[in-house]
Amino acid sequence: VSEERATATGFPGPRVGIVGGGQLARMLAEAATPLGIHVRVLAATEGECAGEVVPDVVIGSPDDAEALRSFAATVDVLTFDHENVDHDALVQIERDGTPVRPGIATLRFADKAHQRREFAAAGLPVPPFVVIDPVRDLDHLSVADGFAARYGEMTNDGLIVLKASRGGYDGRGVWMLGRSELAAFLAAYRGAPLVLEPKLALERELAVLVARRPSGQIVTWPVVETIQVDGMCDEALLPAPVDVTLAAEAERIGRAVAITVDAVGVFAVELFVSDGQVLINEIAPRVHNSGHVTIEGSMTSQFSQHLRAVLDWPLGPTDSVAPAASMTNVVGDDADDPRDRQHLALAASPAAQLHLYGKAPRPARKIGHVTVLGTSLESCRAEARAAVDALIGGSGDDGVQGSSDG
Numbered sequence: 226v227s228e229e230r231a232t233a234t235g236f237p238g239p240r241v242g243i244v245g246g247g248q249l250a251r252m253l254a255e256a257a258t259p260l261g262i263h264v265r266v267l268a269a270t271e272g273e274c275a276g277e278v279v280p281d282v283v284i285g286s287p288d289d290a291e292a293l294r295s296f297a298a299t300v301d302v303l304t305f306d307h308e309n310v311d312h313d314a315l316v317q318i319e320r321d322g323t324p325v326r327p328g329i330a331t332l333r334f335a336d337k338a339h340q341r342r343e344f345a346a347a348g349l350p351v352p353p354f355v356v357i358d359p360v361r362d363l364d365h366l367s368v369a370d371g372f373a374a375r376y377g378e379m380t381n382d383g384l385i386v387l388k389a390s391r392g393g394y395d396g397r398g399v400w401m402l403g404r405s406e407l408a409a410f411l412a413a414y415r416g417a418p419l420v421l422e423p424k425l426a427l428e429r430e431l432a433v434l435v436a437r438r439p440s441g442q443i444v445t446w447p448v449v450e451t452i453q454v455d456g457m458c459d460e461a462l463l464p465a466p467v468d469v470t471l472a473a474e475a476e477r478i479g480r481a482v483a484i485t486v487d488a489v490g491v492f493a494v495e496l497f498v499s500d501g502q503v504l505i506n507e508i509a510p511r512v513h514n515s516g517h518v519t520i521e522g523s524m525t526s527q528f529s530q531h532l533r534a535v536l537d538w539p540l541g542p543t544d545s546v547a548p549a550a551s552m553t554n555v556v557g558d559d560a561d562d563p564r565d566r567q568h569l570a571l572a573a574s575p576a577a578q579l580h581l582y583g584k585a586p587r588p589a590r591k592i593g594h595v596t597v598l599g600t601s602l603e604s605c606r607a608e609a610r611a612a613v614d615a616l617i618g619g620s621g622d623d624g625v626q627g628s629s630d631g
């Protein structure tokens with residue numbers, strides 16, 4: 226910690242700068258406090274939800290190279306709430322002497338086309354895919370049609386999945402189309418290049434969280450099962466109810482990905498289990514929704530671990546603290562704001578651990594999550610669901626959805 230920087234910010238101890246002021250920055254800040262780490266956030270606008278818990282917020286766009294550089298100059302290490310950042314500015318920031326963690330090469334893996342190509346080249350298991358650029362490739366339609374003709378058969382309903390290589394999240398930027406619908410869709414499409422893959426019959430989806438220090442230490446958490454509703458993560462179950470062979474394969478893939486992407490910090494690998502095979506869906510080079518369950522469920526949370534990793538501090542144990550833990554997202558809709566319904570949730574499930582992010586409800590917007598620890602996944606799920614239903618003013622009769630473990 227240089228004196229110059231201490232003077233610049235007026236805070237003792239390590240200063241971690243986070244680009245982006247969403248809920249991931251907010252939960253990183255919550256983990257930083259007990260470690261004596263000062264967090265400074267670069268938020269694009271006033272009122273991003275991290276601002277409710279972080280007093281040191283600087284307003285500036287992640288696309289503005291000057292804003293990024295002057296922000297980075299006041300912290301000891303730069304890390305991220307999201308990856309939509311000016312990469313050229315990051316190169317300059319590293320030259321100026323502030324470590325960028327994860328590094329620029331790792332951040333490029335936020336691009337789904339880049340991921341698929343690199344993972345396939347590294348011999349890692351990925352679904353069959355092709356990348357097309359409808360804006361630039363003259364033959365994109367014939368390539369897409371040829372792919373659909375070849376792989377449409379693999380799927381139950383003949384659908385092809387098209388994914389925007391950049392800028393998508395929570396299922397936005399993912400389309401599932403029949404072969405006959407491709408031409409019209411592609412003619413109207415104006416975005417980033419697309420990754421095409423068959424719509425697979427999924428037995429379940431898993432996520433493996435990995436942390437890596439710059440000096441090389443790697444740890445993984447026990448593999449989690451994620452359950453999606455409408456293309457968006459709804460629940461995460463720790464540990465995933467899978468046999469040891471499958472869990473070991475997920476962990477092996479997670480470690481191999483850490484090396485392939487040259488990871489620093491925490492990142493998540495989303496996995497498909499299809500036809501008994503574990504395939505990589507995508508990675509997120511940062512803390513991730515599937516890891517929120519580690520806040521209470523693990524000896525070291527993903528947020529605490531990420532801070533340790535980017536500071537190159539020793540990593541903590543990732544063992545679970547209970548036989549079962551389950552997380553359910555709180556998703557906004559037109560219902561009441563959950564922020565005056567906490568007492569109802571706690572009445573429904575006294576063991577529920579509530580996390581409300583300070584975001585106004587909007588349709589399909591993640592505004593919080595609830596975690597329950599216990600002795601069985603089924604009881605944890607039921608208690609978490611009851612708390613979420615009470616928070617969003619739901620009927621509570623939709624029960625546990627989408628279970629793939631009975």
Ligand SMILES: Nc1ncnc2c1ncn2[C@@H]1O[C@H](COP(=O)(O)OP(=O)(O)OP(=O)(O)O)[C@@H](O)[C@H]1O
Pocket residue numbers: 352386388393394395396397398399422423424425426427430453456457458495506507
């Ligand atoms: N090839 C596929 N076959 C079957 N289902 C798929 C396929 N690709 C995606 N899905 C479903 O859609 C979900 C979202 O896809 P993906 O993870 O690529 O999108 P995303 O918008 O980046 O998601 P998020 O940001 O929520 O992780 C997956 O978790 C899965 O449930």
Ligand SMILES: [Mg+2]
Pocket residue numbers: 495507
């Ligand atoms: Mg995903």
